[in-house]
Amino acid sequence: MTAPRAPSPPEDLSARRRRRLGFLVFAVPTLLYLSLILLGATTSNIGISALREDPQHPLGFHLGGYQSVRADEFGTGSPIWLGQITRHGDSAVLPLSASGDLFAQLPTGPVSDLVFFESTLFHLAPLVPAEMLFALKWWLPSYLLFLGVPVLFRAISGQLRWGYLAAVVVAASPATAWWSGIPVNTMGFVAAGCALAVHGSRALSSRRWLVSACAFVVAGILLARTPTYYQPTAIVVGLPIVLATAVVILTDRSPLRARIAAIAAVTASGLAWTAALFWESRDAIAAGLSTVYPGLRQSGGQALDPGFVFGATNLGWLRFQTVGASSNQSEVTTSYLALAAAVIVVLLTGRLRGGARSRWVVLAVLVPTLFWAAWALVSWGEWSAAIPLINRVPANRAAMGVGYLAVVAFCITLSLYRGTTPGQRLVTGAASGVSVAALSVWGGISLLTSGLISELAPWMVALSAVVSGLVVFVLVYWPGRAWSMLAGGAAAVAVTITAQPLTLGLGDLRESPSAQQLLSWGETSRHDGTLWAADSAEMVSLMTATAVPSLSYRQQIGPNSERWELLDPTRAHESMWNRGGTHIEFDWADSGIDFEQPFADTVVVRASPCVVQERIAELRHVVSIRPLDASCLVAAGRLTWSGRTQYVYDVVPAPAP
Numbered sequence: 001m002t003a004p005r006a007p008s009p010p011e012d013l014s015a016r017r018r019r020r021l022g023f024l025v026f027a028v029p030t031l032l033y034l035s036l037i038l039l040g041a042t043t044s045n046i047g048i049s050a051l052r053e054d055p056q057h058p059l060g061f062h063l064g065g066y067q068s069v070r071a072d073e074f075g076t077g078s079p080i081w082l083g084q085i086t087r088h089g090d091s092a093v094l095p096l097s098a099s100g101d102l103f104a105q106l107p108t109g110p111v112s113d114l115v116f117f118e119s120t121l122f123h124l125a126p127l128v129p130a131e132m133l134f135a136l137k138w139w140l141p142s143y144l145l146f147l148g149v150p151v152l153f154r155a156i157s158g159q160l161r162w163g164y165l166a167a168v169v170v171a172a173s174p175a176t177a178w179w180s181g182i183p184v185n186t187m188g189f190v191a192a193g194c195a196l197a198v199h200g201s202r203a204l205s206s207r208r209w210l211v212s213a214c215a216f217v218v219a220g221i222l223l224a225r226t227p228t229y230y231q232p233t234a235i236v237v238g239l240p241i242v243l244a245t246a247v248v249i250l251t252d253r254s255p256l257r258a259r260i261a262a263i264a265a266v267t268a269s270g271l272a273w274t275a276a277l278f279w280e281s282r283d284a285i286a287a288g289l290s291t292v293y294p295g296l297r298q299s300g301g302q303a304l305d306p307g308f309v310f311g312a313t314n315l316g317w318l319r320f321q322t323v324g325a326s327s328n329q330s331e332v333t334t335s336y337l338a339l340a341a342a343v344i345v346v347l348l349t350g351r352l353r354g355g356a357r358s359r360w361v362v363l364a365v366l367v368p369t370l371f372w373a374a375w376a377l378v379s380w381g382e383w384s385a386a387i388p389l390i391n392r393v394p395a396n397r398a399a400m401g402v403g404y405l406a407v408v409a410f411c412i413t414l415s416l417y418r419g420t421t422p423g424q425r426l427v428t429g430a431a432s433g434v435s436v437a438a439l440s441v442w443g444g445i446s447l448l449t450s451g452l453i454s455e456l457a458p459w460m461v462a463l464s465a466v467v468s469g470l471v472v473f474v475l476v477y478w479p480g481r482a483w484s485m486l487a488g489g490a491a492a493v494a495v496t497i498t499a500q501p502l503t504l505g506l507g508d509l510r511e512s513p514s515a516q517q518l519l520s521w522g523e524t525s526r527h528d529g530t531l532w533a534a535d536s537a538e539m540v541s542l543m544t545a546t547a548v549p550s551l552s553y554r555q556q557i558g559p560n561s562e563r564w565e566l567l568d569p570t571r572a573h574e575s576m577w578n579r580g581g582t583h584i585e586f587d588w589a590d591s592g593i594d595f596e597q598p599f600a601d602t603v604v605v606r607a608s609p610c611v612v613q614e615r616i617a618e619l620r621h622v623v624s625i626r627p628l629d630a631s632c633l634v635a636a637g638r639l640t641w642s643g644r645t646q647y648v649y650d651v652v653p654a655p656a657p
């Protein structure tokens with residue numbers, strides 16, 4: 001007869017639960033991430049009508065409305081990634097521009113192969129469908145956000161759930177939805193890198209040398225991406241999270257020598273990877289720093305309309321509203337800065353577990369929050385444009401990013417909050433809710449009266465304030481309850497659930513006959529070393545996505561001045577083309593060559609294809625939205641794109657004299 005098994009000791013059960021929880025923390029986000037990759041699902045706007053062969057009959061699966069304001073995403077960023085996938089990971093040929101791969105987070109050498117590791121996987125394009133590789137890159141920052149933020153919160157307060165709430169609110173914030181995830185691209189990598197830094201610090205104090213070394217190396221790789229995507233957001237959002245992590249490590253209970261060594265190790269790793277990455281891209285960075293914009297741009301603190309700063313809670317109807325002519329949906333969207341008021345109330349009236357250590361962690365996030373809020377609410381004067389690093393952040397970009405810090409500070413504070421009595425929680429919760437509701441009303445009324453969103457009705461402002469105040473009250477009065485946190489997450493999701501599309505696959509950019517034809521022509525041109533040019537932005541996007549080498553490309557970081565001099569020998573129009581983030585467009589004329597700048601981010605070369613070919617000999621193909629009649633052109637076919645006929649011509653060089 002078998003003797004009954006003795007019950008497991010309590011410590012064994014506790015260790016088993018921790019291991020199971022640790023597995024779920026990693027496994028659940030990973031399974032969701034893999035599912036999205038296998039489906040080829042993204043919230044990209046590449047299915048918008050402008051990027052279809054027939055706007056009325058899109059190919060593929062589409063759900064929800066597309067954002068025409070996100071032209072830099074569906075017209076530039078996403079096509080650049082798709083072009084890299086089409087080339088099986090090889091860099092684009094940019095005849096007029098310095099390489100923009102650094103800020104597109106695409107590899108150009110051995111260091112960036114490691115730092116931009118997901119883009120390195122584009123070399124698998126012959127084996128893996130393009131839509132899967134695109135989804136892999138699209139969702140990686142969100143995946144790291146939902147891994148890193150909860151783990152970082154557990155290191156701060158011992159609780160995962162507040163980290164999950166913070167991740168949900170960050171991912172569902174209006175600026176995330178209307179900026180195609182730009183803030184998450186910064187926060188995801190920063191949060192994961194910081195979580196690894198804390199893990200490495202604790203492994204070091206336990207003398208697990210190999211684990212700590214690996215953690216510091218990988219943390220450095222992740223943190224090296226911080227300045228490579230969108231620098232204003234990286235400065236506003238990324239640096240305070242790194243600072244808070246340093247406070248967490250320095251105030252840990254491990255030996256002081258181990259804590260200092262950990263800070264030194266992760267700092268050295270991050271700086272080494274960043275320096276190596278910048279050195280590898282030094283030529284492109286030099287081109288960018290010498291541009292009129294953004295290289296020479298310096299900004300000071302500015303008193304913006306309060307709606308730009310505190311309006312986030314009122315943006316649940318933005319998908320169906322018209323923004324004033326002076327702005328657009330992206331420019332008015334932010335995150336929830338009003339939550340900073342609740343943090344201040346809790347710090348003044350409540351108690352935090354962990355004593356001084358907890359307050360230092362909260363202040364490491366709250367103080368930068370208040371600084372950047374002041375940068376966007378107060379006119380600092382011309383002298384502020386001389387503050388190093390800070391002057392790289394325009395006030396409107398500070399307003400866009402600072403609310404994310406408020407979200408993080410709010411969730412950290414409540415993860416440490418200790419309400420001693422129901423009465424004390426009632427006072428703190430009520431004061432927090434009222435303060436947040438008041439800022440919500442201020443922001444909403446400002447949006448309405450300033451004309452930014454004139455369709456915002458007073459009842460919408462009132463409802464937004466009531467919901468915001470109630471959610472904050474519930475979270476403060478019942479901190480950590482599953483149902484209260486679900487209510488908070490649901491309220492955040494409700495604001496932006498209609499703002500983004502869902503697309504499966506790549507739609508017309510891959511499946512349409514026009515895309516298939518350009519894929520073939522692009523492969524031939526890459527082999528022959530010939531170039532194309534087009535006179536419509538929609539066709540340029542298709543050519544970029546299908547890896548057609550082209551003069552009409554987005555100049556991401558800066559110009560190749562020597563090549564531009566072929567078109568502009570006297571550099572008389574340098575102020576137009578010596579810019580980063582510039583759309584290079586052509587307007588085909590009968591003769592000559594001239595330049596125009598209809599918008600700050602656009603340079604139009606109005607020229608005869610024959611003249612352009614005489615100056616840039618590799619130009620052998622042009623596409624036009626109207627029939628052309630020039631001595632150097634031979635009709636080569638027609639395409640349909642964006643609902644219009646596109647005329648394709650071969651450019652025949654003039655015979656040598």
